[in-house]
Amino acid sequence: MPNGETTSVLEEMLEPVTRAFSRDVAQALVNVRASEAAQTRITELAEKCNEGLLTPEERMQYESYVHAVDLISVLQGKARAWLARQTAS
Numbered sequence: 001m002p003n004g005e006t007t008s009v010l011e012e013m014l015e016p017v018t019r020a021f022s023r024d025v026a027q028a029l030v031n032v033r034a035s036e037a038a039q040t041r042i043t044e045l046a047e048k049c050n051e052g053l054l055t056p057e058e059r060m061q062y063e064s065y066v067h068a069v070d071l072i073s074v075l076q077g078k079a080r081a082w083l084a085r086q087t088a089s
Helices: 004-019 021-029 037-049 056-088
Strands: none
Touching: 004 056, 021 056, 037 056
């Protein structure tokens, strides 16, 4: 499934989560960042992927990171939108 389709599905499936947001939860989601170790590993795997050098195990790990980043990005977008609506109210 192309990334755009994945994002659309995630947005649709996570819509009910938005209804459970509070200001603290939304702000916490906006502030989520990968640890330095995770970011280093993602960068390493991305470079190996671009060079076509990933082992099957590394490919699975890299895909897991990509899916996690997609999920977090969608949640962060929803949290930012929720916070913007609350500020505008």
